[in-house]
Amino acid sequence: MIKVLVVDDSAFMRKAISTMLDKDPDISVVGVARNGREGLDMVRRLDPDVVTMDIEMPEMDGLTALRHIMMESPRPVLMVSSLTTEGAESTLKAMELGAVDFIPKQLSKVSLDIIKIERDLIERVKTVAARKMRHTAARSARRTPRPVAAPRVGGRPQRDVVAIGVSTGGPPVVQKILSSLPADFPAGIVIAQHMPAAFTGPFAARLDGVSKIKVKEAESGDILRPGHAFVAPGGRHIVLDQKISRIEIVVTDEPAEALYKPSANVLISSVAEAVGRRGLGVILTGMGNDGCEGVRDLKAKGGRALAQSDSTCVVYGMPKAVVEENLADEIVDLDDMAESILANLYK
Known part of the structure; x- marks a missing residue:
C-alpha cells in the first residue's frame, strides 16, 4: 500500500486530490495538511511514501517545507503548481531542491478529461513511489556541475x-x-x-x-x-x-x-x-x-x-x-x- 500525504491550503484541492487517489486500491491517503508546517509534522509522524505539496501556503510555504523534508528524510514530493509564469518559476525551483515532478492545479477542475487526469495522477504517484525516490539521482542533479571542454582531437566534429x-x-x-x-x-x-x-x-x-x-x-x-x-x-x-x-x-x-x-x-x-x-x-x-x-x-x-x-x-x-x-x-x-x-x- 502506498501511503500519500496531501498538503494544500485549499480544502477543494485537498478533497480533489484525495478523492482521485483513494480510487486506487494500492494507494491510501494517510493525511491531509493545510500548510507546510502541518505537513512537515505529518511527514514526521506518518512517514508517507509520497507527498503532494502546494507551493503558496500560509505559515510555511511549500518550498520551505520541501527543504526541510529533503534535509530530514528525503522522499518523493510532487508539487501542486498553478500554470502561470510565477507557478512555473516556483516549481522549477522546487525541482532543484529535490521535488520529482509536479501536478497542475487544473487537476481539480471538473472536465471531460477527469478520467485521464485521475489516471495520470495515480500513475505518477505509483511510479515515484516504486522508485522510492532515487536519492543518488536527486543529489547528483543538485551537485555543482563539472565544466567540460571539447576533447582535443583532430578535425571537425562528426555530429553537429x-x-x-x-x-x-x-x-x-x-x-x-x-x-x-x-x-x-x-x-x-x-x-x-x-x-x-x-x-x-x-x-x-x-x-x-x-x-x-x-x-x-x-x-x-x-x-x-x-x-x-x-x-x-x-x-x-x-x-x-x-x-x-x-x-x-x-x-x-x-x-x-x-x-x-x-x-x-x-x-x-x-x-x-x-x-x-x-x-x-x-x-x-x-x-x-x-x-x-x-x-x-x-x-x-x-x-x-x-x-x-x-x-x-x-x-x-x-x-x-x-x-x-x-x-x-x-x-x-x-x-x-x-x-x-x-x-x-x-x-
Whole structure:
C-alpha cells in the first residue's frame, strides 16, 4: 500500500486530490495538511511514501517545507503548481531542491478529461513511489556541475545536432548538463521536455541564465547553430528543416495525435530525416517510452544515441526503452553525461 500525504491550503484541492487517489486500491491517503508546517509534522509522524505539496501556503510555504523534508528524510514530493509564469518559476525551483515532478492545479477542475487526469495522477504517484525516490539521482542533479571542454582531437566534429528527450525529473538534469557545456560547444541542441506551455519559457530562461551556451524557447524560423539550445514549447512539437546552408526550426501542432506534446519521437525522427548520421540522440529520465522510435530512426541513418543510467534517473522509463531495444551506444551516469555528449560528437 502506498501511503500519500496531501498538503494544500485549499480544502477543494485537498478533497480533489484525495478523492482521485483513494480510487486506487494500492494507494491510501494517510493525511491531509493545510500548510507546510502541518505537513512537515505529518511527514514526521506518518512517514508517507509520497507527498503532494502546494507551493503558496500560509505559515510555511511549500518550498520551505520541501527543504526541510529533503534535509530530514528525503522522499518523493510532487508539487501542486498553478500554470502561470510565477507557478512555473516556483516549481522549477522546487525541482532543484529535490521535488520529482509536479501536478497542475487544473487537476481539480471538473472536465471531460477527469478520467485521464485521475489516471495520470495515480500513475505518477505509483511510479515515484516504486522508485522510492532515487536519492543518488536527486543529489547528483543538485551537485555543482563539472565544466567540460571539447576533447582535443583532430578535425571537425562528426555530429553537429544533439536532440534531447526527457520527462519526469528532467529540469534539474537538463540544467546540470547544459550548464556544464563550454561556450564554444560545437553543435546545436534541441530539447523535448514534457512540460506545460506556461513552463517552457521560464525553463528556457532559467537554463540560459546558468549556462555558457545560449538557450531559448524555440520559435519557427530559429536557426540551429553551434553553442545554442532550443526548448520545444509546451503543447507543440519542434522539427528540423534542412535548408541549403542552414538548419531551421519549425514549431508545429502536427502530429496532433501524438501522446506527448512536445514529443521526443517527433523531434528525434525529424533530426534523423534532416541530418542523418550527424545527429546524436540523448534520452534522459522520464516515464514511458517517448524517444525510442525516434532513436530507432536516427540509428538507421547512422546517428548515435546515449541513454541515462538507471541509477541516476528519477524514473527509468524512457532510457530503459532505448536500452532494452539495444539502441543505446552508451549508458551514461548523469555526472558524466555532458562529457560523453561532447566526446560522442567526434565519434
